[in-house]
Amino acid sequence: MLYSGPPLSPVRVPAPIAVLSEGRPVLPVWQNQLGGLTFRIGDGPDGLFAKWAPAGSGLDLAAEAVRLRWAAVRTPVPRVREHGSDASGEWLVTHALPGESAVSDRWKAEPARAVRALGTGLRALHERLPVAECPFDWSVGRRLARARRAGIEVPADLPEPPPVDRLVVCHGDPCAPNTLLHDDGSWSAHVDMGALGVADRWADLAVATWNTRWNYGPGWEDALLDAYGIAPDPRRMDFYRRLWDAT
Incomplete structure (x- = not known):
């Protein structure tokens, strides 16, 4: 692995x-x-x-x-x-920025606070970055094209993408290590922005929720979505997780 x-x-x-x-x-x-x-x-x-x-x-x-x-x-x-x-x-x-990684020993020991900060921080990122002014693309088509150029074989059973829920400027790698938290448990900043670009917000949300399992254990996905302010969307979550694996 x-x-x-x-x-x-x-x-x-x-x-x-x-x-x-x-x-x-x-x-x-x-x-x-x-x-x-x-x-x-x-x-x-x-x-x-x-x-x-x-x-x-x-x-x-x-x-x-x-x-x-x-x-x-x-x-x-x-x-x-x-x-x-x-x-x-x-x-x-x-x-350097203020704050500590959301996967530091401290925050792994306080997953409820860390996961809430991940959700509120991701929502803030999506709301602050203007889609109309963003020159970067992280759409499904762009990601698949880039994967094929890199010689990655896209699975034949990857379904058609679901309709876009809401376009935002996505982080592109919204895993927990890429969010910093203040001492009080609020989000501080985001790092590792090499894939940032416009896409459906579920491209970030599907991976951010999935990643909570690896860093905090099972049972935290709904808490992140609740902090973000959205209900689960199983179809979009499944598609964007499969796309993540494929690309």
Whole structure:
């Protein structure tokens, strides 16, 4: 099974990240399934986070940088400090934000508060980002086309998409680790915005609810939807979960 989470073994700091740190402490905090790494540089309000995508990983940090700059004037997301690349890979450096990951030990121990914050935070994101001004597309057609270009075989039994409930600017990866929470349990910000784009809100909701099982255990899906302010929609949830798996 592919793993995403805090590194389980020692991690070598890529040379460009070491240079960017300017001698400050560099702590690896996350690795993803494609070999990408996230490092914290320094501490406190002046801290930075540096994402690293090794060459050939397929990760597109340039796309995330563009999306962050667009979203940052509208909703709390990381502010871009620097983006660059060389033959070894690509990096994206952002300023630290207040708050703690919704999958920190503290919030895993308080799932009711964490899940409510996930729902209210996702609703706020959807309401703050204007569809008419968004230049990014995360529609079903766009996702399937991108998957096929990448050589991914889309299952023949994937059904036709249900009618759009409501178009919003979706996060694109609304899993619990990508929401930060304040100490009081309210949502603080969203991170990892590389797939942000216009789509049916259920493209986010289906995955956000599904992900609660992996991080908090069964039984929290309805609590997230209640905090968002919507009733379950089994047909749309099933379709967008299958699409997630397929793409």
